[in-house]
Amino acid sequence: MIQPKHLLILLLLPLLTACANNDWRTASRASAGIAPDPSTTPEPVIQVYAADAWGWRGIFAVHTWIALKPRNADQYTVYEVVGWRERRGLPVLRIEQDTPDRHWFGARPELILDRRGEGVDELITQIESTAQNYPWKHEYRVFPGPNSNTFPAWVAQKVPDLQLELPFRAIGSGWAD
Structure with missing residues (x-):
């Protein structure tokens, strides 16, 4: 029979391992090599990524x-909500030129939407305009939201032609409903 203290250790081990392997001070933010090189890709590109959340x-x-x-742009613009920005008095909605497919604090991203070519210019314009009207630019709550998954879900509602479906683990995406 397993003793309660041993059972607790078995249950906590995966949690402790996940935290230990996700140290934000040393975790890579390098490209995962998924996004097309903008210098050789003249067509417009929209990509949406998901990566394991930080820590546990x-x-x-x-x-x-x-x-x-x-x-014909030579860089990507990344749109995301980052909770720690709120504590620094910054908007949680971050819009900056950045590496589109970078690791998220050590976690490799997964491409969940890739739109290119015809009709994408108009979608980009709609997304850029929609982002300016995001109602929770200065609010962040891990659960139930608004959080990092609320923003892409809200964009998906406002720009239905994007046809974005977020993964089940995008906790907070329902906040936009």
């Missing part, structure tokens, strides 16, 4: 973000 949260949830590259 990654067992249950993902962090999602949107990357846009207009036609």
Whole structure:
């Protein structure tokens, strides 16, 4: 018979391992090599990524973000909500030129939407405009939201032609309903 203290250790081991392997101070933010090189890709690109959330949260949830590259642009613009920005008095909605497919604090991203070519220019314009009107730019709550998954879900509602479906582990995506 397993003693309660041994059972507790068995239950906590995966949690402790996930936390130990996700140290934000040393975790890679490098490209995962998924996004097309903007210098050789003239067509417009919209990509949406999901990666395991930081630390123990990654067992249950993902962090999602949107990357846009207009036609002939030489860089991507990344749109995402980052909770720690609120504590620093910054808007939680971060819109910056960045590596679109970077690891999220050590977690490799998964491509969940890839739109290119015809009609994408108009979608990019709609997403850029929609982002400016995001109602929770200064609010963040891990659960139930608004959080990093609320923003892409809200964009998906406002730009239905994007046809974005977030994964089940995108906790907080229902906040936009």
